Amino acid sequence: MELLDSLLRPTASRACFSASATLQGMLDFEAALAEAQADSGVIPIEAVDPIRQACRAERFDPSQIAAEAARAGNLAIPLIKHLTAAVKSQNPDAARFVHWGATSQDVIDTGLVLQLKGALRLIEADLDRLIAALASQAASHRDTVMIGRTWLQHALPLTFGLKLAGSLDAVLRQRAQLQALKPEMLSLQFGGAAGTLASLRDKGPQVACRLAANLGLAEPDLPWHSQRDRIAGAAAFFGTLTGTLGKLARDISLMAQTEVAELAEAADEGRGGSSTMPHKRNPVACAAILCAAQRTPQLVATIMAAMIQEHERGLGGWHAEWEALPELVLLCGGALATSAGLIEGLEVFPDRMRGNLELTHGLVMAEAVTMALGETLGRLEAHKLVEKKCREAVATGADLQQILAGDERIAAILSPEALARLMAPENYTGAAAIFVDRVLERVRRLV
Numbered sequence: 134m135e136l137l138d139s140l141l142r143p144t145a146s147r148a149c150f151s152a153s154a155t156l157q158g159m160l161d162f163e164a165a166l167a168e169a170q171a172d173s174g175v176i177p178i179e180a181v182d183p184i185r186q187a188c189r190a191e192r193f194d195p196s197q198i199a200a201e202a203a204r205a206g207n208l209a210i211p212l213i214k215h216l217t218a219a220v221k222s223q224n225p226d227a228a229r230f231v232h233w234g235a236t237s238q239d240v241i242d243t244g245l246v247l248q249l250k251g252a253l254r255l256i257e258a259d260l261d262r263l264i265a266a267l268a269s270q271a272a273s274h275r276d277t278v279m280i281g282r283t284w285l286q287h288a289l290p291l292t293f294g295l296k297l298a299g300s301l302d303a304v305l306r307q308r309a310q311l312q313a314l315k316p317e318m319l320s321l322q323f324g325g326a327a328g329t330l331a332s333l334r335d336k337g338p339q340v341a342c343r344l345a346a347n348l349g350l351a352e353p354d355l356p357w358h359s360q361r362d363r364i365a366g367a368a369a370f371f372g373t374l375t376g377t378l379g380k381l382a383r384d385i386s387l388m389a390q391t392e393v394a395e396l397a398e399a400a401d402e403g404r405g406g407s408s409t410m411p412h413k414r415n416p417v418a419c420a421a422i423l424c425a426a427q428r429t430p431q432l433v434a435t436i437m438a439a440m441i442q443e444h445e446r447g448l449g450g451w452h453a454e455w456e457a458l459p460e461l462v463l464l465c466g467g468a469l470a471t472s473a474g475l476i477e478g479l480e481v482f483p484d485r486m487r488g489n490l491e492l493t494h495g496l497v498m499a500e501a502v503t504m505a506l507g508e509t510l511g512r513l514e515a516h517k518l519v520e521k522k523c524r525e526a527v528a529t530g531a532d533l534q535q536i537l538a539g540d541e542r543i544a545a546i547l548s549p550e551a552l553a554r555l556m557a558p559e560n561y562t563g564a565a566a567i568f569v570d571r572v573l574e575r576v577r578r579l580v
Contacts, residue, residue, distance in 0.1 A: 140421055144259070146466035149252040150459040152195040158244030159212055160188035161348065166235060166323075169343035173336050176230040183224035184231055187216055207452075209237035234325055234332040234340075238358050238446065242322035245458070246350060249367065250319050252462050253311070259469045260308050261579075266476035267301040268576040270294075275569045278559050279395065279486035280497060287497050290490060290558035293395075293481065295565040298572040300381045305575055307374045318367045321345040324356025327445045359442040364454055371465040372433035378468045379426025385475065386419040395486045399478025418475040425468035432461040490558050495533035499523050501561045502537060502552070509546050518542065 138147060148154060167184040170176045193215055201211035213232045221228035232240070275294035280287050323341045324330060330337025345352035357363060388396040398416050435457045439450035490497065499519050506515035522540060526533045534556045537543050547555070554560055 142463045142467040144466040144470045146252040146255050146463055149248050153190045154248055156193055157190040158247040159240045161247055162240050162243045164188040165344055165347035169340050169347055170233055172343050173339045175336050176233055180227035180230040183220050183227035187219040207237050209240040236326050239323050246319055256466050259473055263473040264304055266473055267297055268573055271297040271301055271569055272573055275566055277483050280490045287493055290561050292562055292565045294569045298569045302572045303377045314366055314370055316351045317363050319350050320353045321350040324358055328356040328358050359445055359447050361440045365436055365440050368433045368436040368461055371461045372429045375426050375429040375465045375468050378422050378472045382419040382422035386416045389416050395482055397480040418471050421471050422468045425464040429461055429464055432457045495556055496523055498556045501555045505555055506546055
């Protein structure tokens with residue numbers, strides 16, 4: 134499916150999950166293991182350098198490893214076999230200590246965690262890029278009035294800045310969640326055959342401590358071979374972040390519809406065109422983000438279902454994670470990078486927003502008038518009166534302000550000037566500016 138990579142996974146994270154990177158992650162574990170064991174007096178120090186020198190992915194044929202994995206049941210078994218042979222060709226004594234005391238799952242899980250570590254660095258950078266873009270646009274449009282929509286219908290005025298601040302607020306929360314999750318997500322897996330490290334006698338905990346330090350990973354209290362909450366937590370994070378991006382893309386695509394025309398994606402040569410209609414300007418970035426948001430829930434569900442693993446080593450559940458988690462990371466990373474570019478280049482049309490506000494000839498300001506009248510008439514009586522006037526405005530096609538001004542009861546309470554103020558959308562955005570400022574202040578504190 135690499136033909137679609139640039140469209141659906143346009144991110145440097147792809148390199149973190151290539152065949153070479155997958156092998157290198159496992160080989161990095163083996164090299165660090167040998168060093169930790171030598172430092173702990175488990176294997177001879179002379180064995181470390183030959184093992185480390187052999188732990189380079191370019192020395193191994195991924196297609197051969199893949200073919201042999203079909204019979205072995207996982208990638209680690211054939212890789213370790215070929216690694217041992219490579220070390221033996223240079224130093225037969227050192228070859229005896231390759232993969233000493235470890236199990237295949239230690240190699241595969243820790244290798245995956247190392248890949249995830251590299252991908253997270255890129256995702257964090259794109260998160261910060263998106264935050265900066267959303268903050269800039271929200272500040273620019275803090276007071277740009279537009280119509281709010283509920284059930285896809287006109288509701289009340291708000292500001293485009295508030296709409297963007299909603300997405301910014303969510304992304305800021307997810308950035309904080311990632312920082313809290315990282316120590317658990319990036320944890321060493323090292324337990325040996327059944328999670329006891331019995332093969333290392335009394336040196337197991339010492340080796341684990343040094344191994345975690347060598348790899349720059351957190352050291353868990355004990356191995357987590359069949360306790361998959363760390364993987365599930367990572368999946369939930371990526372799924373939630375992608376869902377947030379999908380919400381953003383859905384709103385932008387709806388606002389970019391021809392009939393609405395309040396926003397547009399950046400216009401570039403050859404971007405968003407049609408194979409037959411020269412006039413088309415399709416929201417292609419939104420489409421890619423929404424595609425990711427459609428796919429990620431099923432991947433998260435796969436990983437959640439895989440948590441139910443048997444005893445000390447899962448049968449099938451563990452295997453189900455191998456493709457699901459990398460794909461989830463890549464889809465999320467792609468959607469994130471695309472979202473940052475989308476917001477950076479977003480075209481905003483305030484005049485069109487104002488025009489759409491006026492489509493209903495003042496009906497969207499009915500609540501403002503109702504609340505003002507309610508202070509004298511009571512809320513329910515005011516609601517009945519204004520509702521009746523709204524029906525009259527719809528039936529005649531007249532402007533609501535004109536209909537309201539012609540009612541004696543209303544005129545006795547509201548002067549023409551007061552009514553005009555109530556019918557001005559910019560006067561009925563409530564605390565929108567305060568809410569935007571609160572979120573922008575959180576962004577400033579990040580710098």
